[in-house]
Amino acid sequence: MTGIPATLIPTGEDSFRLEAYLGRGGYEAARTVLLTKKPQEVMEEVKKANLRGRGGAGFPAGSKWAFVPQAGDLPKYLCVNADEGEPGTFKDRVIMTRDPHLLLEGIVLASYAVGIHTAFIYIRAEYESIARRLEAAIDEAREKGFLGAGIFGSGFDLEVLVHRGAGSYICGEETALLESIEGKRGWPRLKPPFPASVGLFRRPTVINNVETIANVPLIFRYGAEWFAGRGLPRDGGTRLFGVSGAVQKPGLYELPVGTPLRTIIYDWAGGPAAGQGIKAVVPGGLSAPFLTPGELDIPMDYESLARARSMLGSAGIIVIGDRTPIIDILRIVARFYAHESCGQCTPCRIGTTWISKIADRIGAGGGAPDDLDLIRHLAQGMKGKTLCPMGDAAALPVLSIVEKFGKELGETISRGAERR
Amino acid sequence: MTFSLSAGNAKRIEELVRRYPTKEAALLPVLHILQREKGYISPEAEEWVAATLDLPPLRVREVLSFYTLLRRKPAGKYVIQVCRNISCFLAGSEDIIRHLESRLGIKAGETTADGKYTLLAVECLGNCDHAPCLMINDDDHGPVSEDTVDAILKGLP
Numbered sequence: 001m002t003g004i005p006a007t008l009i010p011t012g013e014d015s016f017r018l019e020a021y022l023g024r025g026g027y028e029a030a031r032t033v034l035l036t037k038k039p040q041e042v043m044e045e046v047k048k049a050n051l052r053g054r055g056g057a058g059f060p061a062g063s064k065w066a067f068v069p070q071a072g073d074l075p076k077y078l079c080v081n082a083d084e085g086e087p088g089t090f091k092d093r094v095i096m097t098r099d100p101h102l103l104l105e106g107i108v109l110a111s112y113a114v115g116i117h118t119a120f121i122y123i124r125a126e127y128e129s130i131a132r133r134l135e136a137a138i139d140e141a142r143e144k145g146f147l148g149a150g151i152f153g154s155g156f157d158l159e160v161l162v163h164r165g166a167g168s169y170i171c172g173e174e175t176a177l178l179e180s181i182e183g184k185r186g187w188p189r190l191k192p193p194f195p196a197s198v199g200l201f202r203r204p205t206v207i208n209n210v211e212t213i214a215n216v217p218l219i220f221r222y223g224a225e226w227f228a229g230r231g232l233p234r235d236g237g238t239r240l241f242g243v244s245g246a247v248q249k250p251g252l253y254e255l256p257v258g259t260p261l262r263t264i265i266y267d268w269a270g271g272p273a274a275g276q277g278i279k280a281v282v283p284g285g286l287s288a289p290f291l292t293p294g295e296l297d298i299p300m301d302y303e304s305l306a307r308a309r310s311m312l313g314s315a316g317i318i319v320i321g322d323r324t325p326i327i328d329i330l331r332i333v334a335r336f337y338a339h340e341s342c343g344q345c346t347p348c349r350i351g352t353t354w355i356s357k358i359a360d361r362i363g364a365g366g367g368a369p370d371d372l373d374l375i376r377h378l379a380q381g382m383k384g385k386t387l388c389p390m391g392d393a394a395a396l397p398v399l400s401i402v403e404k405f406g407k408e409l410g411e412t413i414s415r416g417a418e419r420r
Numbered sequence: 421m422t423f424s425l426s427a428g429n430a431k432r433i434e435e436l437v438r439r440y441p442t443k444e445a446a447l448l449p450v451l452h453i454l455q456r457e458k459g460y461i462s463p464e465a466e467e468w469v470a471a472t473l474d475l476p477p478l479r480v481r482e483v484l485s486f487y488t489l490l491r492r493k494p495a496g497k498y499v500i501q502v503c504r505n506i507s508c509f510l511a512g513s514e515d516i517i518r519h520l521e522s523r524l525g526i527k528a529g530e531t532t533a534d535g536k537y538t539l540l541a542v543e544c545l546g547n548c549d550h551a552p553c554l555m556i557n558d559d560d561h562g563p564v565s566e567d568t569v570d571a572i573l574k575g576l577p
Binding site for chain 2: 073075129180324
């Protein structure tokens with residue numbers, strides 16, 4: 001086990017309060033930066049730190065910010081994605097619950113770097129108590145002059161608004177999120193144009209995940225080299241690995257990027273639940289293709305998981321025990337995407353619904369011999385054929401289940417046929 | 421129009437609208453405020469929102485019908501959302517849902533005749549390390565068992 005102290009998830013009942021945050025050195029980085037550094041220098045530091053997006057796609061944060069045109073006085077926006085709907089993912093909940101001011105300080109730094117004066121935190125409506133905590137933190141910070149007009153006595157102004165979603169997974173997709181803030185259905189937009197040039201209210205917009213922004217103050221508190229040195233060459237810092245499902249100690253573990261999946265499951269989460277072996281593992285939220293017990297030595301970083309044809313995604317690890325029939329898992333995966341498809345693109349709307357119906361049919365003992373081929377065909381029909389990444393998100397885990405657990409699914413279908 | 425809302429909320433909505441670059445962008449927050457006060461969004465509330473935000477009534481309906489947490493019908497005093505997604509399923513959420521259905525005498529998706537409870541089986545609540553988890557109105561509970569669910573329900577005012 002590593003001796004690196006956790007930094008994104010402070011413990012203690014009162015860790016969320018402003019005094020506690022100030023006691024941890026909070027807002028000092030933002031104060032120093034706003035009073036002594038140019039926005040361009042801030043962006044360069046973040047690039048040097050190799051901070052990559054924590055929402056799923058893993059895009060380098062500094063480069064993303066640099067895409068926003070710097071010229072002109074028209075408004076630009078920051079949207080912090082706190083929609084966190086990816087099954088198996090609960091890291092942003094923990095950050096915002098325990099350390100809302102860390103997020104706010106990150107928002108100040110990111111906004112200053114890009115020249116943004118209005119930031120939105122888009123939070124799922126189920127996190128109402130957290131939304132209130134954030135609003136209370138914003139009020140506290142405003143009172144101290146850490147937000148609002150002329151922050152820290154600099155000439156920099158910033159307002160932060162908490163915007164609640166209303167129950168929609170797809171609003172975690174960045175362009176659907178923009179539509180939702182604009183007061184519309186969460187229908188993803190066609191890209192290009194990309195949000196960096198045409199985003200919220202048709203203005204240049206940066207969209208970052210909560211965990212990404214929460215890492216920014218650490219870069220300025222401890223230095224870009226320190227941050228970069230905690231991770232891999234092109235992937236700086238730690239990751240919050242959420243572990244849930246059939247393990248002894250479900251929880252959130254802050255570990256260096258690239259920690260092997262086996263280490264996380266066995267050394268941190270205590271191994272599989274009592275009396276069970278591992279049948280399958282989802283490494284990065286439900287959209288990530290499933291892994292088998294033979295693949296547990298994979299280092300948990302973007303490149304390694306991509307090589308294994310899965311993805312790090314939100315780093316939400318879900319362990320499935322060997323007592324769980326895989327058809328049950330397929331049904332849950334299929335139902336989820338059918339439920340959450342926004343309906344805009346036909347391949348996703350129809351494909352997810354059909355796959356869910358077929359999975360339910362197999363589960364109920366009514367599967368046909370060519371059902372797995374049909375599922376494969378439908379999933380291939382969604383992959384890469386929709387406006388937003390949800391087509392892939394729905395297709396890839398399903399394809400991985402059918403590929404890696406085809407034998408068990410075939411037996412389930414045969415057993416059902418024998419009983420009919 | 422026969423719709424009216426509390427003076428406090430009317431003022432909150434006025435302030436809210438001013439904070440957004442467009443009136444339209446205040447639609448979700450305004451609907452949340454109305455739902456919190458009235459319990460659901462009635463046709464009269466829809467018309468009121470459309471008029472207040474200068475939107476065609478269809479735009480309001482379009483948004484209402486898209487988001488699962490916005491309601492066009494009254495719900496129970498206590499809305500119980502039980503997570504049924506993967507981590508909670510692995511921890512026994514199906515048993516929790518069945519238990520609540522039999523205890524309350526309703527199916528998931530229904531409201532008890534006395535208007536006290538609405539039971540919903542929902543997708544991931546983002547509380548997977550506390551599986552199986554559920555929410556009662558804005559409060560999180562988890563991990564729950566059939567026994568703790570009973571105790572929680574008993575403790576409700």
